[in-house]
Amino acid sequence: MSCKCKKSNCVCEKVRKIAAAQDEVANNDCCRAGSCEKSLRDLLSPAANGNGNDTIPFMLLCGCESALSGLLPYFAWGVRNVNTSCFGPIPSPFFRVKKIKEDDKCCAVLELLYPSLCDETPDSLLDFIEYDGWFATGACVEVDLSNFTGITCFPPTTTMTPTASNMQAGINAVNALRNQQAK
DSSP states (O other): OOTHHHHHTHHHHHHHHHHHHHHHHSOOOOOOOBOHHHHHHHHHOGGGTTSOOOBOOEEEEEOSSSTTGGGSBOOEEEEEEOSSSOEEEEEESEEEEEEEOTTOTTEEEEEEEEEEESSSSOOSHHHHTOEEEEEEEEEEEEEEGGGEEEEEEOOOBOOBOOOHHHHHHHHHHHHHHHHHHHO
């Protein structure tokens, strides 16, 4: 990965394409590993029509200061309403685009996603990085996409509404990734 991506705003372009594709298959107005192009094709393909997929989950990659930092995912913090009287901040490196800000071509509102783990009783880091779906957290963050050097897309999916235990498992998975990044 190089910093040339940042100069040409390819991350902005990819997120714009993801937003347009998601808008074609579902209302997107509220707040297998492959390339983003493959995920875009899969979401919009006639064969996939009717499967209910409405989201291309993705991770954003940070900065150019060193070779390693260009490989690290960006962890955003959003605020999640737990109930009518409780709320709190939650982190995640996983997103779905909610909208591109019309007044700025590179600003976007992203919803934080939590993964649905393949193994419900993870005991190793590998168990925390194998997913079979995504939970919509309802927590959003506004970002300037021109600050990122890369984007990694996951296959198209339909986000699910999390239970309290899903949220806790998602927090545990995200924290396991954050702890690995800090090492």
